[in-house]
Amino acid sequence: MQVDILAIGVHPDDVELSACGTLLQHASLGYSFGLLDLTRGELGSRGSAEIRTREAKDAARKMGAEFRVNLDLPDGFIRNDEATLRKIITVIRQYRPKIVLANALDDRHPDHGRSAKIVADACFYSGLLKIETTGEDGQPQEKWRPQNLYHYIQDRNRKPDFVVDISPYLARKMEIIRCYRSQFDDHEENEYSQEVKTPISGSDFMAFIEAKGRSFGREAGFEFAEGFETSRYPGVKDLFNLI
Numbered sequence: 001m002q003v004d005i006l007a008i009g010v011h012p013d014d015v016e017l018s019a020c021g022t023l024l025q026h027a028s029l030g031y032s033f034g035l036l037d038l039t040r041g042e043l044g045s046r047g048s049a050e051i052r053t054r055e056a057k058d059a060a061r062k063m064g065a066e067f068r069v070n071l072d073l074p075d076g077f078i079r080n081d082e083a084t085l086r087k088i089i090t091v092i093r094q095y096r097p098k099i100v101l102a103n104a105l106d107d108r109h110p111d112h113g114r115s116a117k118i119v120a121d122a123c124f125y126s127g128l129l130k131i132e133t134t135g136e137d138g139q140p141q142e143k144w145r146p147q148n149l150y151h152y153i154q155d156r157n158r159k160p161d162f163v164v165d166i167s168p169y170l171a172r173k174m175e176i177i178r179c180y181r182s183q184f185d186d187h188e189e190n191e192y193s194q195e196v197k198t199p200i201s202g203s204d205f206m207a208f209i210e211a212k213g214r215s216f217g218r219e220a221g222f223e224f225a226e227g228f229e230t231s232r233y234p235g236v237k238d239l240f241n242l243i
Helices: 014-028 049-063 082-095 110-125 167-177 203-218
Strands: 005-009 033-039 068-073 099-102 148-152 162-165 225-230
Touching: 005 014, 005 082, 005 110, 014 033, 014 049, 014 099, 014 148, 014 162, 014 167, 014 225, 033 049, 033 082, 033 110, 049 068, 049 167, 068 082, 082 110, 099 110, 110 148, 162 203, 167 203, 203 225
Parallel strands: 005 033, 005 099, 033 068, 099 148
Antiparallel strands: 148 225, 162 225
């Protein structure tokens, strides 16, 4: 299976919080996408790896993802080494995405910036002929380098290089985020509500997500948007394609 977009997050819910609207928007245009989680988020203060895995599967179903893969790398201790890179390269070569979305270049959580660098390296090395990997079928994989890598913006208010209009999908995005009942309890009392409070568990965080979307959209004339950064400047062939 080949997908147009592979959205990668170091933790389950990273993609939902920062790039879910973009994936929904592109699905409406006929593009396919899949999801890759590098860890199970087992160091999170609330829930557990098993709970978050169930929540992630529910979110992927509601999002309409073609697949969701988890590499089960160690949360908090993910390393930019050969073993980690080979695991990510194998997924990139299996699904051959044209675009990869990855964690923020720098953020409050140190795993996010670390993951951004790891994924960027994996995208490059995936295109090298002499790095050999084997697919799930036991056959050698062909090299593959995505055309573009974009980093979604997460907790810190970084300046985006471009924004994507998600105005028709804000409500669905918030519904999908709330699949993670163990992490977010602003909307209803549930079995996790008495667990420790975290910087992302309360109603103020959900309000922050909406406000960030509104702020990103404002300058471009959108009601809501998601912001992205690039490690190289993008090129255009037609100035009239820029809003």
